[in-house]
Amino acid sequence: MQQAENGGEEEATVDVQFTDLPNALIACKVPEDLFNEGSLKASFEALFRSFDPEVQFQYFRSFRRVRISFSDALAAAEARLRLHKTDFNGKEMRLYFAQSVHIGIGWEQSQDATPVINYDLLCAISKLGPGDKYELHTATPTTPSVVVHVCEDERGDSSAPDDSDQDDKPRPSRPKIIQTRRPDYSPGVKQ
Template identity: 60%
Template structure:
């Protein structure tokens, strides 16, 4: 039983070790490292002492360097010994390079229920159907009441309260002069727009 327990602990530590990243990110690296070849070699020698197969990726715009080791154990050892150490008169900070994956590591297409929002639109999701517009409601009581009204009469649909106004339907009066306003060809002439009369100029009274 003791051997099985020790074996299980080794397997657990191995899994935890494999989950750790095998790369470090050096932040706020001095600009001289990117410009001077000799200083760049000295910077690389610090990490090659832990792993001769270490590779480097220099990002001058961000003043950062990615250091890639062959295994996570070497990366952890280098981080423990070189983090916050002095290099070229400045403190060097090292952090583990994290790879963030949400779900799958591959880029997947959007969900089917959102694909119809893409331009140009893709095929609609399964089971999607065009919604039909509702039929307009016809108030037959209102039509019946209005049909019984004569020209100039009115019909109250909704009685007013202290908070809401009343709704009243007015029936238009017949135009007695419709025959006179009919233009040639049987078409009714367009009504003339009468301009608003300018008010009389009242002279001001000087006191």
Template identity: 80%
Template structure:
């Protein structure tokens, strides 16, 4: 309920707390709080003044405490009054615990039409058929033209246009200069191959302990 400054009629403002979280997360609490019962009772008494039915969940490994209230209004009031207050020599930090549920809060199995995407896949949906691979396209004209080419010749695959260049295949020259009397690969296997050239490493400069300025 809100009253105007000029003394006019009072205006009622409806505030809904259904969308606010009803739990707090306490951070930076003393480590002794998780082991000493007396210190734990003093900590819980701070929040029971806002809600007698408040519940506590202690997470020692994370040094966090979840404080669940019966409604969001009590959680907001406790956070407003106790955030950054001193407790046993430590500045206590309180944050709202966010909980997001997409659809149902329970874990539901995937829809049947989505199960074939799971690895390893389950049974495919009704009516699903495996697609067959397309037959590879073989350009026999291109293979025939390439087989007739000799060393040094070329074959134009695509004629140039005003917007695209031409595509030309060039056949490399023969390694032996086109000499038909040169021995083939079978003759070269019987002869010893020439040794590979040795890579000479760069010599490191001589080390001098003297440092000249």
């Protein structure tokens, strides 16, 4: 703060950096008619155009707010100083500085983890024959066991092509896994 003397009186001047201030205001609790009537909207915008002819408006009807963006922070500060808590169409107009949010600076999407392939499980399942089972997880007092069963084939045909060309003895045919039938639909609560 700098001080100067003029004829015995002290006058204080403040050195403010207006580049640190936001260049937008938010008008809160504006009259509902502002969103419907063109003439009311024009008179509202005229209040702010006197501070900056290039001012821009964004209307948020559901929040009953208007964002007023000025070309510089000095015009926004002056408009707030003169118009905050003034009457507009029978309502007290409240103006607040809009905070700027910077999203995405330095942000990078994380890399997806490499999927875990359990080769022991794949090997055990590939060796299962019809009617065999493989226990994935042993039961505990609080959890059930998880067991893979290979179903018997009712028709006797194979679901996979026979890849026994290189072996002298044929491999047992693999049964086809039949999809579990969806339970019958029973209507719940009627609306």
